[in-house]
Amino acid sequence: MSDFNLHPPAGATHAKKRVGRGQGSGLGTTAGKGNKGQQARSGGKTYPGFEGGQMPLYRRLAHRGFSNAMFKVEWQIVNLRDIEERYAAGETVDAESLLMKGLSRKPELPVKVLGDGDISKALTFVVSKVSASAKAKIEKAGGKIETR
Numbered sequence: 001m002s003d004f005n006l007h008p009p010a011g012a013t014h015a016k017k018r019v020g021r022g023q024g025s026g027l028g029t030t031a032g033k034g035n036k037g038q039q040a041r042s043g044g045k046t047y048p049g050f051e052g053g054q055m056p057l058y059r060r061l062a063h064r065g066f067s068n069a070m071f072k073v074e075w076q077i078v079n080l081r082d083i084e085e086r087y088a089a090g091e092t093v094d095a096e097s098l099l100m101k102g103l104s105r106k107p108e109l110p111v112k113v114l115g116d117g118d119i120s121k122a123l124t125f126v127v128s129k130v131s132a133s134a135k136a137k138i139e140k141a142g143g144k145i146e147t148r
Contacts, residue, residue, distance in 0.1 A: 074109055075110055075128075076105070077114055078103050078104065078111060079113075079114050079115075080118065081117025082117070083123070084118065084120065084121070086102075087121065087123055090124075092124045093124065093125045093126065094125075095111055095127070098111060110127075110148075111127040111129075112130070113129070113130045114131050114133075114134055115132075115133030115134035115135075119141045119143070121141060121143070122142035122144075123138070123141075123143045123144075124143065125143065125144065126148070127147065128147060128148050129147065
């Protein structure tokens with residue numbers, strides 16, 4: 001099979017629906033829009049949440065309070081177990097090296113190291129946060145922590 005011989009399977013494509021082209025077409029007169037009413041008119045659309053003129057639900061309910069969603073800080077979590085597997089003794093663990101080794105996805109987001117797993121190598125950590133258990137394990141292995 002060659003590229004120029006490809007075609008869609010039978011019944012996959014349809015002819016364009018030509019509405020308003022006479023009674024014989026099956027889509028004449030009202031052109032498939034039913035009889036009268038707002039939806040039959042040109043430009044006869046309503047906005048999302050429209051309830052026929054009744055006060056919409058989103059306006060009937062009180063909007064009070066504060067959402068922290070705009071100010072939420074998204075952390076990239078890295079466990080000691082993964083760092084132990086991918087780093088050699090004496091290396092520096094920072095956002096760029098974590099990205100290169102596939103442990104993080106976005107270098108601009110802050111990194112937090114968690115203490116899941118063990119570490120036996122002396123590494124230098126230059127990250128935003130380190131959990132208490134991870135800090136104890138890193139210092140026990142002879143590593144250093146420099147928080148930003």
